[in-house]
Amino acid sequence: MIPEDVIAEINQKLETAFAQLDDWFAAPEAIRRYHPADGGWTIDEILEHVALTNHYLLILIEKGAAKALKNAHGLDLATELDARQSARVRLDEISQPGAFKWMRPDHMAPHGLKSGPEVAATLRQQLHQCQAVLSRLPNGEGVLCRTTMTVNELGKMDVYDFVYFLGKHAERHLAQIAGVATEYQAQSR
Template sequence: MDIHHQLADLRAFMQATFAALATWFDQPPALLDYVPADQGWSGREILTHVGLTNHYLLILIEKGTAKALHNSRGLELAAELAAQPLNPSRLAPIGLLHAFPWLRPAHMEPRDFPTPLPQVRQQLRNQLVQALACLDRLPDGQGVLYQTTMTVNGLGKLNVYEYLYFLAQHAQRHLLQLAENATEFAALAASEK
């Protein structure tokens, strides 16, 4: 698959992921506030965490975008793409809940940053626009020209496109967590009838 098709797939994946997140803001408050039996995060906290994490990932993505564009000067992009083909499948485990232990930094803990849901909703909308703008600035494969280390799950060096995949896969992981909460909430409600 050529780079333009891969980038179109990345765009569609990001848009679908953020659209799925957006549906959670319209769920009943009782569901969004429900704390699961394992004392994990409520839906409200999960959405806040996704916004917090995106904030920090997008700082790296913005810097990486600028550096990749700078690095593209004088390089033969086709040769670089051949040497560094995109491999989004290596990021698939990021989108799976319980796939590996994940230790997150304290500054991404949602309980420390209570944010009203309308503000989180707008934050996520803005973050999608920001992520797609970075993608638009790298239309021909330039995103492979800069890498940053990602320690999560021992991933190592990721290029700018892979960071964008990571951002969307992280949200996918939390969509699964939201679904788990909803299933548990529905079962509890049914048992109380």
């Protein structure tokens, strides 16, 4: 059995990251729309990017969860759990801006097509979707499907690691948002 604390840890990281993302929607518009000097994204654009990326990650996560539950009928869960090797150390690097090189696909770039409240609602729905996936895989079934992740050359990851990745990606962009906010504060003095 996958330790309950692993699922609880993933859920806690998700709740913390998504709550912090949600807090930024209450920030003054001037901060959220500030363009950094390096030409990077505004906070609103970063939030939209996180929601877009989550959309595509959740497609893979949902497919993986469905396949894992189907595989539970033909694979030995105990054997698969014993053989599980999480890429946790390399997954933790995902939250550190500049820790590795990777170019995001164009379809994950923000285009300003949704309002702040729409992006906020999407992020809240995505958190609930992640939590629903974890609740459907309470006994370790998530190890029964592995999908390739090219970011940071992570390779094959199980469903739990994919959900953890989604949370770490949010943390990465929370650090980026903090940098934009710090620059804004310095510029407005």
